[in-house]
Structures are given as C-alpha cells and as structure tokens.
Amino acid sequence: MTINHSVSMFKAHTEAHMKMLEMEQLKRKTLFVNVVLGLLIVPIGIALYNYGTTVGAILAYVFVFATVFAVNGVFLQYPAVFGESRLPMHVTILAVYVVFMSLVVELQSPGVFTLLFVAYAIVALYQERTATVINNVLVFLIGMLAILQYGDMFRNIGVDRTQVIDIMVFLFIFAALLSLTTSVLLKRKKHYLSQIAAIKEDEVRALEIVTALKDKYRRTPMKPEEYYDQVAEFSNALAEKIGMKNVFSDRIILMKYLDKQAKEGSDEAQETRGDTAARQAMNEVNEMLVAPQGKLQHIMYKASQLAGNDTMMASGESLRQFPSLKHTFDRMYTRIIALSAFLVVMYVDKPYLDGLSVKEVVGLLQQTDTSYLIDSDLLTLLKENRDVVEQLIELALKRGDRS
Amino acid sequence: MLSYADVLKLKVSLVLLFLFIFGVLTVPVTLFEEFSLEVLIFLPTAFTTLFLFSSVMLVVNKVRTAMHFSIYTFGVLTVYYALGSNPLYGVFLMYVTLTIIIFYQDIYTYIVYGAALTLYGLIYIHQNGAQLVAPDATSVLTSNLVYQGALMGFFLIFLIYFILSEIIYEQINHDYKQTQQSIKKITLHVMTYTNELRERENHTSLHNDENLQKAVRDVSVFFASFYPDEKVDMEEYVDFYFFLHHQDLQAIYREHRQTEVEKYARELEKYLINKPNDLMQIHMSMTAKFYQGAEGAYPNTRYEFKIDENYRRKVNRIIMLACLYRYLRVENTQYDRWKRLEASLSHDDIINLINSQVFRSILSHEEVKFFLENHQLFNEYLG
Numbered sequence: 057m058t059i060n061h062s063v064s065m066f067k068a069h070t071e072a073h074m075k076m077l078e079m080e081q082l083k084r085k086t087l088f089v090n091v092v093l094g095l096l097i098v099p100i101g102i103a104l105y106n107y108g109t110t111v112g113a114i115l116a117y118v119f120v121f122a123t124v125f126a127v128n129g130v131f132l133q134y135p136a137v138f139g140e141s142r143l144p145m146h147v148t149i150l151a152v153y154v155v156f157m158s159l160v161v162e163l164q165s166p167g168v169f170t171l172l173f174v175a176y177a178i179v180a181l182y183q184e185r186t187a188t189v190i191n192n193v194l195v196f197l198i199g200m201l202a203i204l205q206y207g208d209m210f211r212n213i214g215v216d217r218t219q220v221i222d223i224m225v226f227l228f229i230f231a232a233l234l235s236l237t238t239s240v241l242l243k244r245k246k247h248y249l250s251q252i253a254a255i256k257e258d259e260v261r262a263l264e265i266v267t268a269l270k271d272k273y274r275r276t277p278m279k280p281e282e283y284y285d286q287v288a289e290f291s292n293a294l295a296e297k298i299g300m301k302n303v304f305s306d307r308i309i310l311m312k313y314l315d316k317q318a319k320e321g322s323d324e325a326q327e328t329r330g331d332t333a334a335r336q337a338m339n340e341v342n343e344m345l346v347a348p349q350g351k352l353q354h355i356m357y358k359a360s361q362l363a364g365n366d367t368m369m370a371s372g373e374s375l376r377q378f379p380s381l382k383h384t385f386d387r388m389y390t391r392i393i394a395l396s397a398f399l400v401v402m403y404v405d406k407p408y409l410d411g412l413s414v415k416e417v418v419g420l421l422q423q424t425d426t427s428y429l430i431d432s433d434l435l436t437l438l439k440e441n442r443d444v445v446e447q448l449i450e451l452a453l454k455r456g457d458r459s
Numbered sequence: 460m461l462s463y464a465d466v467l468k469l470k471v472s473l474v475l476l477f478l479f480i481f482g483v484l485t486v487p488v489t490l491f492e493e494f495s496l497e498v499l500i501f502l503p504t505a506f507t508t509l510f511l512f513s514s515v516m517l518v519v520n521k522v523r524t525a526m527h528f529s530i531y532t533f534g535v536l537t538v539y540y541a542l543g544s545n546p547l548y549g550v551f552l553m554y555v556t557l558t559i560i561i562f563y564q565d566i567y568t569y570i571v572y573g574a575a576l577t578l579y580g581l582i583y584i585h586q587n588g589a590q591l592v593a594p595d596a597t598s599v600l601t602s603n604l605v606y607q608g609a610l611m612g613f614f615l616i617f618l619i620y621f622i623l624s625e626i627i628y629e630q631i632n633h634d635y636k637q638t639q640q641s642i643k644k645i646t647l648h649v650m651t652y653t654n655e656l657r658e659r660e661n662h663t664s665l666h667n668d669e670n671l672q673k674a675v676r677d678v679s680v681f682f683a684s685f686y687p688d689e690k691v692d693m694e695e696y697v698d699f700y701f702f703l704h705h706q707d708l709q710a711i712y713r714e715h716r717q718t719e720v721e722k723y724a725r726e727l728e729k730y731l732i733n734k735p736n737d738l739m740q741i742h743m744s745m746t747a748k749f750y751q752g753a754e755g756a757y758p759n760t761r762y763e764f765k766i767d768e769n770y771r772r773k774v775n776r777i778i779m780l781a782c783l784y785r786y787l788r789v790e791n792t793q794y795d796r797w798k799r800l801e802a803s804l805s806h807d808d809i810i811n812l813i814n815s816q817v818f819r820s821i822l823s824h825e826e827v828k829f830f831l832e833n834h835q836l837f838n839e840y841l842g
Binding site: 061062063066069073076081084085088092096099103165166167168170171173174177178180181183222223226229230233234236237240241244245248249251252254255256257258259260261262263264265266269270272273274283286287289290291293294297303304307308311337340341343344346351352354355356357358359360361362363379380381383385386387388389390392393394395396397398399400401402403404406407408409412416417420429434437441444445448449451452453454 | 466470473477481547548550551552554555558559561562564591602603604605606608609610612613616617619620623624626627628631632634635638639641642644645646648649652653655656657665668670671673674675676677678679681682683685686689691693696697700723726727729730732736737738739740741742743744745746747748749750751759761762764766769770771772774775777778779781782783785786787790791792793800804808812815817818820821833836837839840841
C-alpha cells in the first residue's frame with residue numbers, strides 16, 4: 057500500500073462519514089419540519105373555515121399534509137428506502153409551497169401573502185444547500201406570480217400599480233438576505249462536519265497505531281486463545297448461575313477458530329458465503345476477534361483510557377480552538393521553531409511509520425486547510441525552499457535522500 | 460476559514476452598506492408622504508445618528524456594539540415606515556428587520572430584539588388592522604389574525620431554526636472535544652512506546668537526540684534569516700527551547716513570573732516534543748493520514764465504540780463484555796509509578812470505571828447492570 061493510497065483512503069473514509077453525518081442531521085431536521093407542519097394544521101384549518109372554504113378544499117389540504125407525513129415517516133423509520141436521495145425533503149418543500157400558494161390564490165388577501173414568509177421559514181429549517189436554492193426560487197416566483205396575477209388584493213388596500221414594485225423589492229431583499237444567512241451557516245456547518253469527520257478518522261488511525269505499537273512493545277506476544285479459554289470458562293459458570301443452556305460456547309469456538317485462521321494467513325475469516333443475514337452475522341463475529349488490529353482491540357484500548365477520566369467532558373478544546381503551530385500571540389521566532397521542530401519530527405523514522413520527507417509533508421499541507429495551522433508567510437517560505445530545508449535536515453540527521 | 464470575529468465584522472459591514480443604500484434611496488422619497496412634523500424631523504435624524512455611530516463603532520473595531528446599533532438603526536427605519544401612509548410597508552419592513560437580526564446568527568440577539576420587534580408588530584397590526592384589509596373584507600379580525608399569526612409564526616420558526624443550529628453545533632463540538640481528548644491521550648501513549656522502543660534499540664529519546672536538535676536549529680536559523688529585524692538570537696532561542704524539555708515548567712512560571720523568561724516558556728510549551736501538546740497532536744494527526752489504515756468499504760460503525768452499536772446480538776455483547784473485562788484486568792494500559800505503561804486495572808478500578816458516566820460511551824445501562832449483577836463471576840474467571 058503506498059502513502060498516496062493511505063491518504064486517499066483517509067479522504068474516502070472522512071467523506072463517507074460526512075455523508076452519514078449529513079444524513080443524520082437531515083433526519084433530525086425532517087422531524088423538526090414535520091412537527092412545525094403538524095402544529096400549523098389547526099390554525100390553517102381555522103383560517104380556512106373562517107374564510108368560508110368548502111369541505112372538499114379543506115380535505116385536499118388534509119391529503120397534502122397526510123402525504124408529507126407518510127413520506128417523511130417512511131424516511132425516518134427506513135432511511136435506506138431512499139438511499140442517498142433527498143426525495144422526502146423535496147416532496148416536503150413542494151408540498152409546503154403548494155399549500156401556501158393555494159392559500160394565497162384561494163383567499164386573495166394581503167395578510168395571506170405574508171404566509172409565504174412562513175413557508176420560507178419552514179423550508180429554511182432544512183439548512184441544506186439544494187433546499188435553500190429551491191426555497192429562494194419558489195418564494196420569489198410564487199411571490200411575483202401572486203403580485204402580478206392577484207395584484208388587486210394589494211390595490212384594495214391602497215397600494216397602487218407602481219407601489220406593487222416596492223413589494224417585489226421587499227421580497228427580493230428578504231430572499232437575498234436569508235440566502236446570504238443560510239450560505240454563511242452552510243459554509244460553517246460544512247467546515248465543522250469536515251473537522252469532526254477528519255478527527256474521527258484521526259482517532260481510528262491513532263488507535264491502529266497505538267495498538268500496533270503496544271503489540272511491538274510487549275515482550276511476550278499476546279495470546280488470544282487464553283482469552284477464549286477463559287471466556288469459555290466464564291460462560292459455563294454464567295450459564296450455570298442463571299440456570300440455562302450455554303449459548304456462548306459455539307460462538308467462542310468459532311471465534312477461536314477464525315482467529316487461528318487469520319493468524320495463519322487464511323482468507324477464510326474475510327470470505328463468507330451465504331445470504332446477507334449470514335454475511336452480516338459473520339462480519340459481526342469477525343469484528344469480535346481478540347487478535348491485534350481488530351475492531352475489538354480499538355474498543356478495548358479506548359475503554360482502558362477512560363480510567364480516571366470522568367471529568368473529561370468538562371475540559372478540552374473546542375471547534376474554535378484547533379491545535380496549531382501559530383497561536384495568535386506567538387512571536388515569529390516561536391512560530392519558526394514550531395514549524396522547524398514539526399518538520400524534523402515528521403522526518404524522523406518511527407516504529408510505526410518511516411519518516412516523511414519535507415516534500416511529502418508539504419504535499420499533504422497543500423491538500424489541507426492550513427489557515428489555522430501554520431503561519432502563511434512561513435508556509436510560503438517553506439514551499440519555495442523545501443529542497444533547502446530537506447537538505448538541512450538530511451545533513452543534520454546524517455541520512456540519505458528518502459524521497 | 461474566517462474567524463467568528465471576522466465573519467461578524469463582515470456581516471456588520473454588509474448590513475451597514477445595505478442600510479446606507481436603502482436609507483438614501485427611500486427616506487428622501489418618503490419626506491413627501493403624510494408624516495407629522497415631529498416624525499419627519501426626529502426619525503430621519505435618529506436614523507442618521509445611529510447609522511453614523513454604528514459605522515464609527517465598526518471602524519474602531521467595537522464590532523458587537525456596531526452590530527447592536529445597526530439593529531437599532533433598522534428598528535428606527537421600521538418605525539418610520541410603520542408611521543407612513545401605508546401600514547403594509549411597515550409590516551413588510553418588520554420581516555426585513557427580523558431577517559437582518561437573523562442574518563447575525565446570534566440566538567440571544569434574536570430572542571431579545573426579535574421578540575421585541577414581533578411584539579411591536581403584533582400591537583401595530585392590532586391598531587392598524589382596518590387599513591391592512593380590503594374595505595369589502597368579510598372579517599377584519601380574521602385577516603388581522605392571519606397577519607399576526609404569520610409574523611408570530613415567522614419569529615417562532617426562526618427561533619426553532621436557531622435552536623436546531625445550536626443543538627447540532629453543540630453536539631459536534633462535544634464530540635470533537637471528547638475525540639480530541641482521546642487523541643491527546645493516545646498521542647502520549649504513542650510517544651511513550653516510541654521512546655521506550657528507541658531506548659531498546661540504544662537510541663536516546665527524541666528530545667535528547669543531538670542530531671535532531673541540530674536539525675531543528677539549522678532549519679530555524681535558515682527561516683530566521685528571512686526575518687533580520689527580530690531581536691532574539693535564534694540559536695540561543697532554540698537552545699532555550701530544548702532546555703525547557705527537561706524543566707518543571709510550573710516551577711519556571713513561579714520563579715520567573717511576569718518576565719520575558721515566562722513569556723517565552725509559555726509560548727514554547729505548546730511546541731515541546733516530549734508532551735502531547737499542539738505540535739505532537741498535529742504530528743499524530745499528520746502521521747495518521749500517512750499510516751496504512753484499514754482497507755475495505757466504510758462501515759457505519761467505523762467510529763462507533765459502544766458495544767451495543769457494534770454487536771447487535773445479546774450473546775455477542777456478553778462475550779465482548781467478558782473480553783473487555785479480561786483486557787482491562789491483564790493488559791498493561793496504565794502508567795505505573797515510573798511513568799511506564801506497565802500497569803493494569805484492579806477489579807475495584809474496573810467497577811469504578813464501568814460505573815462512571817464517561818463509560819457510557821462504551822457500555823449501555825443494560826450492560827452495566829449485567830456486569831454489576833455478575834461482577835464476582837467476572838473477577839473469579841477472568842481476573
């Protein structure tokens with residue numbers, strides 16, 4: 057596996073995680089939007105009744121709401137049905153504007169026109185890029201249509217033909233300001249999501265590194281079979297205590313067998329035939345293996361590090377305080393030492409990774425958001441002089457060219 | 460990525476620019492409308508004064524004050540229009556002003572000013588209701604209720620919008636902080652193992668390696684040559700940097716309180732290479748990117764460490780709990796008194812750990828209950 061491959065795998069994992077986080081957030085927002093829509097049913101019903109709307113028309117509104125709730129209910133319960141598509145969100149946006157446009161057309165009152173702002177607010181709850189674009193287009197189009205087609209409702213309260221243009225200007229200002237607001241919010245949200253996705257992958261990789269190092273450090277190799285034997289004895293005693301058949305033993309035997317196979321280099325642990333359920337069950341068992349570098353090792357290692365750490369949640373950095381090599385009040389020479397020490401430490405061979413050349417580090421920095429990481433002047437200097445810096449490190453460490 | 464303060468400054472600048480254009484284009488025209496003399500004199504004067512004050516605050520970098528005054532300026536503009544010939548403009552401008560407040564994306568500002576404006580709007584619609592509906596309207600009351608309901612609904616829905624953003628941000632922030640703490644601890648362990656393994660191969664630990672010190676010195680002197688105006692001698696500064704690696708920094712801070720020594724030491728502390736500080740965390744993060752990570756597709760549980768999220772079957776979860784107990788009891792995962800990773804946890808330590816709140820990130824309540832009910836068996840067979 058090459059270094060480039062490692063970096064691209066890192067990216068692939070973080071991008072996949074970002075998508076998953078976005079989907080989780082979308083589910084939560086969908087819930088909020090539906091609660092708001094649910095709360096609006098009663099006041100809309102009362103308004104329609106007071107304006108003397110027919111029962112048939114009211115039922116049509118009920119049908120639209122019911123469809124929206126049904127689609128979103130399926131989405132919340134079984135998100136896999138829709139894959140990566142945002143169909144439930146688009147259906148909801150369309151339905152919201154259909155309802156509010158119908159209200160404007162049916163009631164033709166300037167008061168009802170302001171309900172378009174409410175429709176805009178509901179859709180804005182999604183805080184999502186395509187939703188924002190659709191929201192702006194629809195509020196503007198429907199607003200214009202209402203003004204041009206049903207302008208009488210404004211003229212009836214003393215707004216003349218030229219003043220109707222003022223209402224369009226209001227609508228434009230309203231939509232422009234809110235789009236700007238949402239775009240700022242979306243940009244920050246994307247930044248936060250990318251940071252959390254990256255740090256999560258950092259943690260998994262760091263766990264892989266530390267468990268590999270721990271294995272290297274121990275003087276006698278880890279013996280997974282001792283784990284299985286002791287867990288088997290424990291399961292016997294447990295079954296006896298609760299007076300039931302030992303349902304664990306088969307699983308433990310299988311784990312022991314798979315662990316042995318994996319150790320001997322057989323692919324059987326990875327290759328599983330059968331239907332999806334069987335494969336999922338087998339994957340779960342594969343993730344239970346005690347062997348070093350398995351998922352279980354990461355869980356156990358992380359768990360061990362929580363000891364004496366109950367106050368952990370109260371302290372720590374926040375998203376606005378990233379580790380950095382250029383803190384605000386640092387003098388330039390301090391920043392220089394920080395960058396130099398960083399480059400040299402990266403260059404040195406580690407028990408888990410060969411040292412990285414200045415060229416490789418600069419290459420990675422170019423793909424990273426370095427605005428909070430390294431002084432921009434120093435970064436420019438480094439890019440322009442990376443060969444000199446590489447040579448200085450090489451000479452001092454008395455090593456040959458590694459790039 | 461701009462900082463929060465920079466973004467706010469940009470927003471205030473945009474709002475003031477917008478206010479200027481809007482004010483210049485509309486206020487002179489409205490002077491011909493049917494306002495009372497007091498209104499014609501007082502409100503444009505108040506608008507101009509507040510606008511100028513906001514601009515001055517922005518220039519002198521009092522950005523939050525400028526933000527508040529830009530909102531007051533818009534408020535004055537709204538009142539000015541509301542007192543004009545057509546109340547509909549007043550209502551629309553209330554939405555625009557709410558939008559401006561939303562634009563600042565500060566939940567407390569929105570609650571205070573947004574609620575005040577909405578309240579004013581509700582009273583205003585109540586008092587001017589007859590002019591806001593057509594003469595032949597069937598029900599003035601219903602029409603006004605629609606106006607009021609829409610304004611109230613708009614305010615409340617955007618309040619939910621803010622709460623939703625805050626919840627999401629807080630959750631991400633909390634997750635980030637916890638992960639950062641975890642990485643910090645792992646970084647310390649990686650450093651310990653690395654130095655121990657280097658010593659086994661008869662190498663000194665990183666910060667004591669003279670070649671490494673020379674490399675840092677040479678590169679620093681090279682970069683410093685581009686900044687001839689700095690008054691500090693770079694070679695001496697690098698020596699001081701490596702000297703700090705062997706010192707009790709708290710003692711230095713006490714002995715040299717409010718001196719240059721303390722200032723330099725505090726600046727450099729973040730970049731020492733024998734502590735899991737900023738530099739070593741960035742180093743960990745960068746090497747992690749180059750490390751040969753696990754192959755294969757992305758599973759949804761890749762970043763999930765809770766037993767019940769990873770293992771759906773109860774039988775599997777109990778086996779995992781047993782493995783976890785055994786690991787905590789026999790594996791050397793804790794520092795001993797010589798600061799080596801050679802200690803493990805006792806049965807009582809594990810009970811305390813499993814009972815702690817922070818361990819909910821690994822075990823669910825159900826698993827904790829199961830463990831506590833059977834902890835003697837765990838101790839007897841897995842200890």
